[in-house]
Amino acid sequence: MLDNLTAAREQMALSLSFHIIFAVFGMGLPIAILYAEYRWIRTSDPVWYALARKWAKAFGVLFAIGAVSGTVLSFEFGLLWPTFMERYGGVFGLAFTTEAFAFFLEAIFLGLYLYGWDKLRPWAHWWAGVPLPIAGIASASFVTTANAWMNTPVGFVEVNGVVVSAEPLAPFLAPATPHQVVHMVVAALMCVGFGLAAVYAVGLLRGRRDAYHRRGLAVGLAIGAVFAPVQILIGDWATRAVADQQPAKLAAIEGLATTGPDAPLSLGGVWDGEQLRGALELPGVLSWLLHGRTDAVITGLDVVPLTDRPPVTVTHLAFDVMVGIGTALLGLAAWTAWRWWRARRGHYPDGWTGSIWYLRAVALAGPAPVIALIAGWIVTEVGRQPWIVHLRLRTTDAVSDQPGLYWYLYATIGIYALLSVSLIAILRRLTRQPMARPPGSSAVADAPAESDPAVSGPPADGPAETSSTVSGPEVVR
Numbered sequence: 001m002l003d004n005l006t007a008a009r010e011q012m013a014l015s016l017s018f019h020i021i022f023a024v025f026g027m028g029l030p031i032a033i034l035y036a037e038y039r040w041i042r043t044s045d046p047v048w049y050a051l052a053r054k055w056a057k058a059f060g061v062l063f064a065i066g067a068v069s070g071t072v073l074s075f076e077f078g079l080l081w082p083t084f085m086e087r088y089g090g091v092f093g094l095a096f097t098t099e100a101f102a103f104f105l106e107a108i109f110l111g112l113y114l115y116g117w118d119k120l121r122p123w124a125h126w127w128a129g130v131p132l133p134i135a136g137i138a139s140a141s142f143v144t145t146a147n148a149w150m151n152t153p154v155g156f157v158e159v160n161g162v163v164v165s166a167e168p169l170a171p172f173l174a175p176a177t178p179h180q181v182v183h184m185v186v187a188a189l190m191c192v193g194f195g196l197a198a199v200y201a202v203g204l205l206r207g208r209r210d211a212y213h214r215r216g217l218a219v220g221l222a223i224g225a226v227f228a229p230v231q232i233l234i235g236d237w238a239t240r241a242v243a244d245q246q247p248a249k250l251a252a253i254e255g256l257a258t259t260g261p262d263a264p265l266s267l268g269g270v271w272d273g274e275q276l277r278g279a280l281e282l283p284g285v286l287s288w289l290l291h292g293r294t295d296a297v298i299t300g301l302d303v304v305p306l307t308d309r310p311p312v313t314v315t316h317l318a319f320d321v322m323v324g325i326g327t328a329l330l331g332l333a334a335w336t337a338w339r340w341w342r343a344r345r346g347h348y349p350d351g352w353t354g355s356i357w358y359l360r361a362v363a364l365a366g367p368a369p370v371i372a373l374i375a376g377w378i379v380t381e382v383g384r385q386p387w388i389v390h391l392r393l394r395t396t397d398a399v400s401d402q403p404g405l406y407w408y409l410y411a412t413i414g415i416y417a418l419l420s421v422s423l424i425a426i427l428r429r430l431t432r433q434p435m436a437r438p439p440g441s442s443a444v445a446d447a448p449a450e451s452d453p454a455v456s457g458p459p460a461d462g463p464a465e466t467s468s469t470v471s472g473p474e475v476v477r
Helices: 004-043 046-080 082-115 122-129 131-151 177-205 211-245 247-254 285-291 312-344 356-364 368-382 406-431 472-476
Strands: 156-159 162-166 265-267 280-282 387-389
Touching: 004 046, 004 122, 004 131, 004 177, 004 211, 004 368, 004 406, 046 082, 046 211, 046 406, 082 122, 082 131, 082 162, 082 387, 122 131, 131 177, 177 211, 177 356, 177 368, 211 247, 211 285, 211 312, 247 312, 265 285, 312 356, 312 368
Parallel strands: none
Antiparallel strands: 156 162, 265 280
């Protein structure tokens, strides 16, 4: 049997990791859908119509599952952390209130969009979908502001453990809000972009080299590869902000034992209670990255009381995983740009997507940004410990004292297992559905698609383009 603190922490970790996958698709997938529909309206090309319809159906399913998992997550705040909600709920409550408005706005327009395909004129239908990415990004951003406030609490007056006044806009004014929100939104777009690209890369590896798969791949990469280098810059900004706002977290991220100049950048390693063991250290690099000079003094764990130190090994390794994946995706983005540029000059007769090794790399890139995203949230949450509200309220003091709290964890595991099985079954059924045809058109084969690991395309003998060098430029042209 788990104690209450462990059970509550594990349940929050499970719920956040599960729900965030659906939240990121709510931000990025509507952008891809609207782009595909826009291309269909402008060109009357049935392949673009088929892509937009398939992605819209998948988005509807993901939104429904996300709504359930998000509801579970919202109840957990009161059930697991009653002291936290009682003391500070009124301070950051506006963030969750505005998130609810954004969620309902997204739900309303999603209903209009899904049921309006054959009932609205093309441009009216397209405009009905425009609020979807706006509301999705707003919803996730508002929730992120609440977490940013927990990392850098501001905007309230507390007397003897009781909040006597609070600024309603406190979550939006928290010092951590700008970099956390931007970092989260860009990460979401990368997850969607590389996730879509991976699906169609697998289809191309299976020999389905038709226009449907090449365009699906190109749209995904056009989103993911563009934001990969942007995220590196944002990550640097966020790390510098953490060094200023939460020095103990930065020390845990780097496993930095002592305060001083020439602070090393450490890769890998395990914290033994006193120092990082088995790490590859690059002397002076951390000081240089944060302040532009190696003699800059960086705060280490030696000035942090033992009772206030975050779990170092988990925080450090999670950060390494996030940065490592981000660097690998940056390399894939550069490879994509190189192959596209070479293909435009006739160096690849079979097109820029003709390399098996390149397609394998894209396929592996599908789950990679999701793993990096979860690792980033581990850094954010575990690196803040032992505080649920930084330097204000300890996690041990915020957890519920209700007996048998572990039963909530077991129930949550069961709910999410059921949701996962349902999602897989629905998506597999969706892949076998015939490709959608534009009204009055028979250009797209009306036959069940072959089984693909996720969103699939038309049969291999379906519509194909005459050129073997169909590429990203066509998508962004």
